[in-house]
Amino acid sequence: MRTGNGSARVRVIGAAFAALAAASVGASDPERGQRKSVACVACHGPVGISPNPTFPHIAGQHATYLQMQLDNFRSGERYHPLMTPIAQTLTDQDIADLAMYYSSIGPLAEAQR
Numbered sequence: 001m002r003t004g005n006g007s008a009r010v011r012v013i014g015a016a017f018a019a020l021a022a023a024s025v026g027a028s029d030p031e032r033g034q035r036k037s038v039a040c041v042a043c044h045g046p047v048g049i050s051p052n053p054t055f056p057h058i059a060g061q062h063a064t065y066l067q068m069q070l071d072n073f074r075s076g077e078r079y080h081p082l083m084t085p086i087a088q089t090l091t092d093q094d095i096a097d098l099a100m101y102y103s104s105i106g107p108l109a110e111a112q113r
């Protein structure tokens, strides 16, 4: 078997891809997400629990789900006259950070660790 060099090369290539991915969107950071969430408080409440039934609670949802919804609002795949323009101001990094922040609050937070 000729594994030695081959697997080393795979590791090097893997590291290069990881570095590229990190350059486009860094690791999501819930604390950065919390700072960015000031833009969301008016409608979704101070910690993602909305005081008004017009606006959904977003705390404690899965990060992947939140990220998907924000991506969909931004692309127009999901449209809402209030939410779409807000999502269009967010970068990929903002979305990752906000999704991580809101998912870190509430009942699902422990289960997702």
Ligand code: HEC
Pocket (backbone or CB within 6 Å): 036, 037, 039, 040, 041, 042, 043, 044, 054, 055, 056, 057, 058, 066, 069, 070, 079, 080, 082, 083, 086, 098
């Ligand atoms: C002006 C009010 C307003 C602001 C500010 C706002 N949103 Fe929203 N958001 C809404 C409304 C209304 C909906 C429900 C849209 C619908 O019915 O499809 C929504 C839906 C969402 C959803 C989807 C929830 C679900 O269960 O599918 C997410 C995620 C979300 N908002 C995140 C954010 C984030 C993050 C911010 C801050 C960057 C933000 N919102 C700021 C009004 C707002």
